[in-house]
Amino acid sequence: MAEHPAYPVGLRLSGRRVVVLGGGQVAQRRLPALLAAGADITLISPEATPSVEAMADTGEIRWTRRPYEYGDLTDAWYALIATSDHTANEAASAEAETHRVWCVRSDDASAATAWTPATGRSEGVTVAILTTDRPDPRRTAAIRDAVVEGLRDGTLVAPHQRTKTPGVALVGGGPGDPDLITVRGRRLLAEADVVIADRLGPRDLLAELPPHVEVIDAAKIPYGRFMAQEAINNALIEHAKAGKSVVRLKGGDPFVFGRGMEEAQALAEAGIACTVVPGISSSISVPGAAGIPVTHRGVAHEFTVVSGHVAPDDERSLVNWQALAQGTGTLVVLMGVDKIGKIAETLIAGGRAPETPVALVQEGTTAAQRRVDATLATVAETVVAEEVRPPAVIVIGDVVGVGTGNQR
Template sequence: MTALFGLDLGGRRVVVAGAGHVASRRVRRFLAEGADIMVVAPEASDDVRRHAQHGDLEWRERGIVPSDLDDAWFVLAATDRPEVNDDVAAWAAERRVFCIDASDAAKGTARQAAASRHGDLVVGVVSTDKPDPARIRAVRDAVAAHIDAGEVDLRRRRAGQGRVILVGSGPGDPGLITVRGRQALAEADVVVTDRLGATELLVTVPYDVEVINVGKSPDTHPVPQDQINRILVEHALAGRTVVRLKGGDPFVFGRGGEEAHACIVAGVPVEVVPGVTSALSVPALAGIPVTQRGISTSVLVTSGHAGADAAAVAAMAAGATVVVLMGVAALPDIVAAGLAGGADAATPVAIIERGTTADERITRGTLSDIVRLSGETGVKPPAVIVIGDVARPELLASQAAATPARRE
């Protein structure tokens, strides 16, 4: 009968007999768990050699002997010789140390689960019959996909310490949130959300999750930042898991640093889940690479709230890519500052409204006419402004046409 347990191998000695393909795969798993790994094998794969060179593990370049198991908490017998694996499993049994016998699971005392991690939960699958790795991996992947799609309520059932998770929801398309971000939503008792970002994700949370909208628009700030900080801290101190769902990335003009600071000062555990920032993803999905070999090797991301600062002006004048977030209202000042600072009036500009969504619209021009064109087309926030040669229309198509075809 096989029972499924969770073992904490962090800092504990794990002995691996063999260093071939099978052992290398398992070694990566043990490394991820923080184990103290000793590999014993006359020869080793390139992967094991590199880990040994970096000091990630100890490699004893010889055959295994019984005394190698004396300080072990866990053993993996994965040589290319079944009789050696069986011997190692027997030595481990004598020492009452659990062992996986890669040649014959029936001769070992443990089986490694196919596992997936979901926040602070690990889900594992093992077989109780003859080993069938492809089968248990298929089951694990199906279960993991179901959980990571937000289909499982991951909220804690027992009272515990509250916490705050700052989640970047990405630029707008709900498919661009990270796996960890979606997991965090499934763990939330309270969601404090912005107006921007992938708010469509909120339809996936259970009805009894409290959703607090603190969204801001360019001219309306109904909930001041200090009050948002208090909301996060108060709910967490009441023992709740609070997800602060923010557009883009929490630390890219998202004031996530201020919210994390408020939690730290109040003694509230806080986790930051990075998001796909609109500064890079919105141009990319619109076919604009913010860096491109031979055109632009640097990019400056700035906020438009204060107009064009000295760094942005210098970047425009130098021909670097400048990406402006929240800059629609300040566009005339940004353009004027760039031109006054020496930027070429013919520099291409692209304004991408509601990027990554079905309502995306792109307005193109140059520094000389983009203010007039944006007024004529009625550009409105949210929008990402890209200034630089990378914003030239059909840039990628024209470069492809200029590249000679390879002959096979």
């Protein structure tokens, strides 16, 4: 048998009896995939890990709390033998052979009639890797990871043969580091015909796009008689109606001061399908990259994210700065570098202590990241002296003093 390679096949186990012997770490790792396949699972084991026990408690599996006995594999289609008792494993393996039940052995792969491949999934595709002669878990896992990662991030190009469905994806690109975009966002980028990108999006990703992809800088769209956002909306609609798959690549998250909903509404009014892919908001990720937790036990039980693009005394401001001044939680200000002096003045006048720590994190998560510390009383002059420029995330509160001080 060792002279012949294993024959790869996909088992359709939905509604079919599967027996798992042993409730330890092997079962804990294998059960989720069997459950996802819809298998009717019976676990036979005197004890189980807390995670496996939870599956039994919620009714996902049936648990017979005793050691293996001959006859347990009757009517099974597939068996996973993973007890710590080698004698019981041998007996169960012999029963499986007698009843022609395909079985996996965790203790002795050479005695098994089936091997478990290293598997991964990406967008409706299951990747299963087996070595040709005998299991090599580390190698198969490494190959699996490389293939799945390539499919997810678009570096392994496997184009769909079916016709693409035109539409727009509003993709949150994260705070700037290209590695912080979501897996789904990166995949949609790799499949796009047109990408309309913000200045604050992860620009390094654009260089990875195939040559045929049209990349449009949202800041350079000719506005004509339209205001900027209306012009962007029109560009999205125009390309989608031309039958293109369009990605609107935005910095952070599309719905956190990103005007994503305005674009989604415009697309809905035009009858164009729209997918929203959330992104990692800079309001949390940038402080984290600089070693600042926005919450910390015993220091801050809440955090508030506000836009600082208009000053507190501007009639357009919708922020209740008086309430924020009287709060005790962390305050994260986005787009507020040029207004921070007025913001600090308003917070102090409303009750926040002048010595409240402030951190400004410029170009967060990128190679140019830097952190500048101050207090509410000194932040206005510090911004000028240190020449802090947008984009920068401003963190106000005691959490600034408990961070690791991580800096790039």
